[in-house]
Amino acid sequence: MKHFDQFTEKMVRGLASRTSRRSILGSVGAFVAGASTLPLLPVARASETSPPELKDDPPLSTGNPQDPGDPSTCDYWRYCGMNGSLCTCYGGSTNSCPPGTEMSPVTWIGTCRNPADNREYIISYNDCCGGVAGGRCQCERNEGDRGVVRPSKDNEILWCFGTQSQSYTCSTAIILGTAISK
């Protein structure tokens, strides 16, 4: 029921955002006026049962036990320094950009511990640029972020440098190698 409420709310909000107040009032008025003149017809229902419950997307997996976790969720181990949208939600992956975008060659880096092998890895959060910025799968963990004074440790910069487009789509989390333990 909760999902149905959320769905209904989204539908109504979506309608509100696409429709002017005048047009929605006009449509409702026409419907109400028409309703009074139409006979009540029997309606064949597709199903008498309640609609299927909307469920969350199933978890993703790398398929590699040494790379554990769900890369479409923010608590995946490589995202410890992440601030942005996860490319796994846009047709990309942890280490590739979605089709139609371009990977920025320079970016900020973090150091994350892999819980499977307990090693510290240097992670490069390359931005993917030039696609649709949908705002899906936002993830912000900020570990190791130190601000713009040290740009290579700042995840608030738009890192679409050296790319055709400087429009941000999503961020990857690519292993550069192992780091000296903290």
Next chain:
Amino acid sequence: MPARLSLLLSTVLVANLAVAEEFPNPLPKEPIPNVQTLPEHYPTTWAFLDYSGARFELRNVGSDAHEAKGNLPARESTAALLVSTQRPEIYLADTVWSRGSFGTRTDFIDIYDPKTLTLKGEIVLPGPRGLMSPREGTFTFTDSERLGLIFNFTPGSAVTVVDLVGRKVLGKVDIPGCSLAYPTGERGFTALCQSGTALTVRLDAHGKVVGRSETTAFNALDNDPVFTSSALINKVRYFPTMQGNVQSLDLSGNEAKVLPKWSLVSPEEAAQHWAPGGWQVSATDEKRLMYVLMHPDAREGSQKIPGPEVWVFDVTSQKRVSRLRLVRPGVSIAVTLNSEPMLLVQTTTGLDVYNAGTGAWLRTLQLPGLNTRMLIQPIH
């Protein structure tokens, strides 16, 4: 006519006569076109709210009517706004591409009339501006607001110097390894550097560099870096640090002076890991008080989470004068400069307004369309 219908019509007629008696005259004709204007000097109970990419909204935060007074357009999420106190002009630094998200890039400063919010001029910049979340130091005044300074990031660093009165670009100053620009002295700026130092650049009237000086290292970038959101009081900038200290820089002269670091937290509070956090973490009454957004249980990565309290410090005595508990955690804070200052707190959904002296909650403003952290600019 059937008796029942006749009764109905009579009832309607009587009702209409009663309404006509209450409102004997129709509403007057209204002029077309009709566009609102604003005062040349905005009240200090107003503030510009940066919606980070959507618009800059001018809002009356001092009224329960919650009025939006107007908007300026932002094309890019990194647009930056400056409101002049010296002349009736508002400057908006922004970036566009000829094909929307790609094509030829143009960086520019648009100049708006504060009374009409209409465009009165434009300065095209050589670019490229640094494109990053809205923050202090990306677009600032110097030389009594005659010059504008734009921070460029390619990822090489430079500052473009613009004559805002003459409406022309004067030049570009490379600041390798350093970031942002804070007004310094009569005509100059200070940038914060990766080496932990601060670089001060002095300019002549034509925007040419006439001197550079660098402080000793003070910014512990590995463990206790400064937030770039500062409180400016009597030409001293007070920067909170990630571990709960304050690092002050005296920017009144030709060189930045590093002042002794002091702590925002007692040993007991340090044990509870109270630390600054949020986005615009500092605010000031510009006289003696510094407001800092604080959160407990600070850890690596918590430096941008919303804070449940605002702590107020007298920067002269370096003592806390009050501790304000917020009705909702805050992301960004600012203080208005009117006679009864208000503390403005952006939350994830709206803007909570408090009495800055007592901490009493006054009102909450809805911020439709807000989807990120914001920079709040109270009117001077």
